Amino acid sequence: MNSFGQIFRLTSFGESHGKAIGGIIDGCPAGLEIDLDFIQNELNRRKPGQSKITTQRDESDQVEFLSGIFEGKTQGTPIAFQIRNKDQHSSDYNDLKDVFRPSHADYTYIQKYGTRDHRGGGRSSARETIARVVAGAVAKLLLKRVGVSIQAYVSRVGEIQLGKPYTELDLSQTESNIVRCPDVETANRMIARIEEAGRNHDTVGGVVTGVIQGVPAGWGEPVFNKLHADMGFAMLGINAVKGFEYGSGFDGTRLSGSEHNDVFIKTETGVRTKTNHSGGIQGGISNGEDIYFNVAFKPIATLLKEQNTVDRAENEVTINPKGRHDPCVLPRAVPIVESMAAIVLADHYLLNRINQL
């Protein structure tokens, strides 16, 4: 289904080559100042054609708000927005109308719905994430008021791993390079790796790390809507994501309990933990420490090279797509990861208002 969130709730619409992508944000409190430049800038961080390592498609992706904002502020009413689709070379896809591209959603959409808009992936296109970035930008504005910051960066491309934890990085450097890795030396190696993939008409995957600071203790709704469960749900709903881990994650399972436990200590600013294997969440509720997590992105399925497959009539066919596609989704995934994290947190911020008398 196409709604996300309990209170701060995005409903998303749009196909890649339809008239528009957009959505409705319900449940945003009234009185929030909407900084349109900030929102457009967030969209620009996601858009294609922004650098030599992303697709050269030119999608300007201008957001138009249709409701919910009056005299620059939210009204407590639903905030609708659209981004018209342009630059659609829909006919590029004619040859693919009845073909099941490997590791795409062509086959499963046909099986589920009996029909599909084949142009540019239709609803299954990552172009849909535009709606998430707009809603995420609004959520960021809401969270900023309560001191919460959300930052993501590329921590691995293929085998090129950023070897330091976020605590040893200067996250303000993330936007200083086109791959969005805050360590310049690693960033350059990642860029080279992506360019290599592009030259090979191939693609490469990797990992985005998210870091959230300023969340007070108390956000999260056990037993099912634990903060990290909603966060993982949000991340796994992003196109191409294959895994999610938070805090110590998969590696932490190799530690013994005595190594893994985060001992509580008394500090000048109150109760804190000495270590943070918990990733800022205990029992599904934030404990005031930093929240951090990793999101795994598979290599993009669209290859600009020959591949065998079958078509809807079950004939064996060979495809060799043309066009302008990303060799690596990671750099453009950074604002999407941040946006979904922001929506989750905005929702939990509001949900937490009801827990005490």
Add this chain to the structure above:
Amino acid sequence: MNSFGQIFRLTSFGESHGKAIGGIIDGCPAGLEIDLDFIQNELNRRKPGQSKITTQRDESDQVEFLSGIFEGKTQGTPIAFQIRNKDQHSSDYNDLKDVFRPSHADYTYIQKYGTRDHRGGGRSSARETIARVVAGAVAKLLLKRVGVSIQAYVSRVGEIQLGKPYTELDLSQTESNIVRCPDVETANRMIARIEEAGRNHDTVGGVVTGVIQGVPAGWGEPVFNKLHADMGFAMLGINAVKGFEYGSGFDGTRLSGSEHNDVFIKTETGVRTKTNHSGGIQGGISNGEDIYFNVAFKPIATLLKEQNTVDRAENEVTINPKGRHDPCVLPRAVPIVESMAAIVLADHYLLNRINQL
């Protein structure tokens, strides 16, 4: 919040040392035969005291159904059930009333709710998963009718890794040993590792792998309720889980697209894929191949040794818990993982009934 699922929907209740744990299953179709022995047996797979490597607490955990079943069949009405709590040494916890145990939910519950039932972890206790196992057992009965099987097993304990993929294992052997690893040799090493942890008054984490077979193409509800996103949400909501990956997962992000793509082929039984890095899900919808995933469990936070912490008055204190606790959650987590997977699938089975005219 305490409900899970859109249509096949579990609402769970109960604290560890309250009167009962239980739940209500809404949305189960009418006419399903309820095999009470099967359900009780699933609960027995989860219960404490079942082997030398689990806690020796004796909790018999008898389920009583209160509604929704008549003459052995579901009625389309809500199915309520309870498991009364017994053998509660609540006074064991008196010393911990105002103490924040490291990496437990004590601190965050107090921060969120201003109060908590400290006895045995209260609502944050894994004892709550009893409700999930009962609902999961009902879901399994529903899914069995449509040919879906769900099997989980322990694939890693600490550093002891089961080195084979599920396709090279005989999953019928999972229940042949107390650690629930289908490879006997590895199982023995895992058991030794858990016993070692127990001797050290320490704990150890690991990984549970889930395998689902028989799901037809078409289950999953993009764009947010992708089948793997709901599956990850379900797993991350289980106590002690720190990560989730499906199909090729985190490792798959190291492959190039040409290595990772699953080529469609024509077979006697219709369209299939040659490889299955997709883990049976493409674009968030099942494609008819096996679904498989990994779930990371941290080492249990309760250690039977001295630890430093602070209490509610922010005094520094030392705790040294007594009692009967698991040194490793993995063996008992297997039926819980299966149960949550079953609930997710039952829900998507029903949701998929509405997609076509």
Add this chain to the structure above:
Amino acid sequence: MNSFGQIFRLTSFGESHGKAIGGIIDGCPAGLEIDLDFIQNELNRRKPGQSKITTQRDESDQVEFLSGIFEGKTQGTPIAFQIRNKDQHSSDYNDLKDVFRPSHADYTYIQKYGTRDHRGGGRSSARETIARVVAGAVAKLLLKRVGVSIQAYVSRVGEIQLGKPYTELDLSQTESNIVRCPDVETANRMIARIEEAGRNHDTVGGVVTGVIQGVPAGWGEPVFNKLHADMGFAMLGINAVKGFEYGSGFDGTRLSGSEHNDVFIKTETGVRTKTNHSGGIQGGISNGEDIYFNVAFKPIATLLKEQNTVDRAENEVTINPKGRHDPCVLPRAVPIVESMAAIVLADHYLLNRINQL
């Protein structure tokens, strides 16, 4: 489905002759003192056998709370409760197993579910409202803290109409008589009317009026969850209800706009309205004036006299039910109406916490 409310949310379970009726209340804030005597007393107002004009079945209906309350206070965790069914003369219903009683749910349940628990109406029995009264009592305790009172009374039985608006009545007299009409003279005529129906082995319908005082301006969630829309939804979900109107209701549609409009005036206690045709709700949001509404209850379908009907095999048959049944549902409906109103208001009280920054 069997859940009611967005935040303060009741999930109800139970069949008339099953093991228990009960429910789970999710979303009640932590820290609320639970007055068990008050809750049991609310249940007693609903129970059969409380007077000569209600059924003489003796159902003691003792509530047992299973979770969510610790040391007398709510914990922010789900509050589960059950009321065990007793005094079940299930065999009384054997003759009715395959018969469709006129204006009951026998036929429609079979058509919908293909099966039904025929004993005492099964899930369609008004005995299910026990769950609502318990949840409503908890909601009343929550609302009392913010100064909201909820009172209902019987304003018509058959043709016997209480001729005064609530503003001219002493609502503290409602419980002074067995029909729950605050005007003693009218009450006596109503009682006589119900006794007459009983003597005729017939039944009689009527109207319950609800009055809510102390709701501040601002509760209600347009455009769909208008306060009166949720209130009407709640009332129409009660067994035997055929209509709902609030404020000026159906009669108000006969007025002209200039007669009907509630003029705003300035008073010592702030902005008020001169009249209250709006029934305390404007644009779906409370305006601080009293909320009042009427609920129409049909005459109960169970008659202790011969009636023609057909059975499941489409044979024409004659039924002549025995047993102990109410000749009029109205007196016992009063606490049910209050309870559903309380649940709606508790929900909106909490929802309204999110509307402003």
Add this chain to the structure above:
Amino acid sequence: MNSFGQIFRLTSFGESHGKAIGGIIDGCPAGLEIDLDFIQNELNRRKPGQSKITTQRDESDQVEFLSGIFEGKTQGTPIAFQIRNKDQHSSDYNDLKDVFRPSHADYTYIQKYGTRDHRGGGRSSARETIARVVAGAVAKLLLKRVGVSIQAYVSRVGEIQLGKPYTELDLSQTESNIVRCPDVETANRMIARIEEAGRNHDTVGGVVTGVIQGVPAGWGEPVFNKLHADMGFAMLGINAVKGFEYGSGFDGTRLSGSEHNDVFIKTETGVRTKTNHSGGIQGGISNGEDIYFNVAFKPIATLLKEQNTVDRAENEVTINPKGRHDPCVLPRAVPIVESMAAIVLADHYLLNRINQL
């Protein structure tokens, strides 16, 4: 909140003088042919300026679909649409910016949200029902495939009552006159009554009756989402509605049970009821008979005459609105009532797919 329906789900957006009114329909099955002319025609039935007894504002209200439809058919993906607002004399409302118009939502919106878009009523304007009519038209197309028809008509204007039940009327005549009453003689009297109100700068209320035919037995989801409870919820959410009754309604409460019960009979087309006081719904589930109901609309609050009130600073002021407003909402309410009924039924049609194995 701004979403309606469980499966077939409309999320609505837009303020009266904002950029657009619109919505997203989620959960419509794939493969439904979309007749755009039919949908536009439904909108035209709702639009202002269509006759001498409605407002003379000229709002062309052209719907544009943005997603979810490909090659003329639904895709199972969200169907977004917008209707751009035109002809906005926003400055007409400058004088009313800080004034609380009697029986409007001005005061309550300010109390709830701390802000409001005052132009033309903002979000509280009945212009929002455009979104409902579009979604209702899609729902009608879906229901038509399964033989369900939905018809509404004006049955009372002020005191002018249509004296016959729907069974004695030719509903195909509803659209033959501008007041949408199928009895021509009564229609003429209603038109005269509305013209009289207009001449007096006053307004008049009334009743719309809805009739639904062709619903098979089995739709409706007890215990809370009874078919008539969802129907009443839908109707009470329409602007200016003060009451809802179905079947025998308020009047039926005057009957004795033996008069009111609908006896089952055997017919050539299966089990039917002899009478239909139940209004086609028993126990909250359709029984195959016609569903019929009444909806009470208050007289419109906007009067083109002088009225006293107060403003935001609590000054006593006099207002005397100018502009083009309806003297009676009833004729234009007919398609809105039908639309909400259609959305409710489409939702229950889909929900009912999950009740049996």
